[in-house]
Amino acid sequence: MSVPRGLILMCGAGQDPRGSGMTTKIIYFMVNGKLEQAELGADCSAAEVKDLFRVAAEAGPHHILKMYNTNGSVVNISPQLEANSVDSYYRLEVVASDLQSVAMPPELDSMEYRLRHLENKVTEDVGKTPDIICELKSQVESFKRKLESVEHLSWMGLFRYDCDHQLSKSSQKAKMPQLSVQEERQRVHMKFTNMSSLQVTEEVREHLKTPIFDNWQWEEAEMLVLLQVMYTDLDFLTAFNIELEVLQNFLFEVYCHYNNIPFHNFQHCFCVTQMMYGLIWLTDLRNKLGRIELLIMLTSALCHDLDHPGYNNVYQINAQTDLALRYNDISPLENHHCAVAFGILAKPECNILKNLTTEQYKHIRGGMIKCILATDMARHNEILNKFKVMQPVFDFTNKDHKEVLMKIMVKVSDISNEARPMAVAEPWLDCLLQEFFNQSSLGS
The missing domain is CATH 1.10.1300.10 (3'5'-cyclic nucleotide phosphodiesterase, catalytic domain)
Structure with missing residues (x-):
């Protein structure tokens, strides 16, 4: 079977999987009409998994990601994602916060920032993070997960992609504003910068x-x-x-x-x-x-x-x-x-x-x-x-x-x-x- 298009990425504490014996699992998923493949290390954190899928979907920090299984049910994007095959790939959708859609509540961003600032300050003073701050962070993360797992957000105009009802490429191009050369270079630079820290797996290295x-x-x-x-x-x-x-x-x-x-x-x-x-x-x-x-x-x-x-x-x-x-x-x-x-x-x-x-x-x-x-x-x-x-x-x-x-x-x-x-x-x-x-x- 040929390698799916796009980068095959590896997350997990920045380790090199070659020869390490580290347990991994393969996740196949469709995003933007393209079949992608991710390789998750056994020690991937939830944040690393989210970042990996954000990069694959070209999503920003304020976008909400939604993952569906073959039955159309929403699954949680986490290290516990079950391995699958090319024939049973997940479907990844991105909820945007740009001018064409509704953003994540600014209060939520503000709360996360204030919590990080408070955590850093307290940690400097006492050497550890108090339980109350950990609990608050957990509540914020739980709320974000709820947003990601809501089944019907389309009425809010939040879907950036609709994989079941995609526009033809020509109509997509007609509706998308043409980027200047400088804007296109900036887009490529940003994506390259985001992807450059992710590991490319041995399979792609050998294929290369x-x-x-x-x-x-x-x-x-x-x-x-x-x-x-x-x-x-x-x-x-x-x-x-x-x-x-x-x-x-x-x-x-x-x-x-x-x-x-x-x-x-x-x-x-x-x-x-x-x-x-x-x-x-x-x-x-x-x-x-x-x-x-x-x-x-x-x-x-x-x-x-x-x-x-x-x-x-x-x-x-x-x-x-x-x-x-x-x-x-x-x-x-x-x-x-x-x-x-x-x-x-x-x-x-x-x-x-x-x-x-x-x-x-x-x-x-x-x-x-x-x-x-x-x-x-x-x-x-x-x-x-x-x-x-x-x-x-x-x-x-x-x-x-x-x-x-x-x-x-x-x-x-x-x-x-x-x-x-x-x-x-x-x-x-x-x-x-x-x-x-x-x-x-x-x-x-």
Whole structure:
């Protein structure tokens, strides 16, 4: 059975379930018309479970979540949720507190805030929380649970989603206000930030290493989380002393520098990076190349099409664009992608290389420039012929051999759609044709 779309998430004291022997249970649920999967650790708290489902439903702190079983009965969202199967998934609905619906009573928010403030103050003074405050907190939480379990709230206009009577996608889009580029980026950033602290389970981690991975199932924020997983699971954070927040800033800034065009967009960037990541594991390059070479290849794949305008090098040169003039008709796009990448890394809050030595930085910069410039198809035969010559006598200790291999790996990842399952690859053909059509309409 294929993995349900969306992140498969793990909660429970921030522990890594891999090899820990920790008892877990799988919860399948439908939200926003999408089948999701959550993995609950045995020591999950009620708050962790609620937070997990809030993230999955893109709900804010003032939304009420309601979970239904297959019989349509409301079930309590708690660590006691019973494990189920894909065929008996729960249905998750979100009660919103935005302008289109009724908010949680402000008095309730105020009471929770005052209780937290009082609890903190008393704890500082006497070292523990008095029973009376615990009882008050319990009453507030009980009242919120009652709101969540009320069967018929629709008359109050509280449902944000109605899974049984969903509008068609076209009518939904017509009614939803179009977000500006900046607003959309803020939305993605908020969701990425909320999701980035949740653990991605071993099942998704293993699936991420395969060439059959389906990019079409994932949203931008989810892809950012998976890119974070790639960097952490290859142990780059430890090896190069990369701070997690800096990595997250870097990944988000990369996302912001991909344009909304049919093919050379952030989703293409993710696909190329995911294929590179998969090849690193499938060919056991972790044990054949140094960690620094792996970082060069993965980051080159991530940055290889930054700020692509949707018009190829032939167009740039024929139209004598600013890029062609700036780079003297020599791989204008690829030179631009490199420049944008190191412009991002020049920002202190995004510089994942800031804790490296000068020599390490020069090595990574030189390697990334070579790998990204290698994606210019005008150089395809040159690079391929070099690789064919050295292939029979290939030596991983030979610097020149490794350099050509790294270029080949980035090139292979860049054009890897054809190696994916047809259902994954075919939509990319339509995207590419649309981009070619857009260019041809300009007369080049």
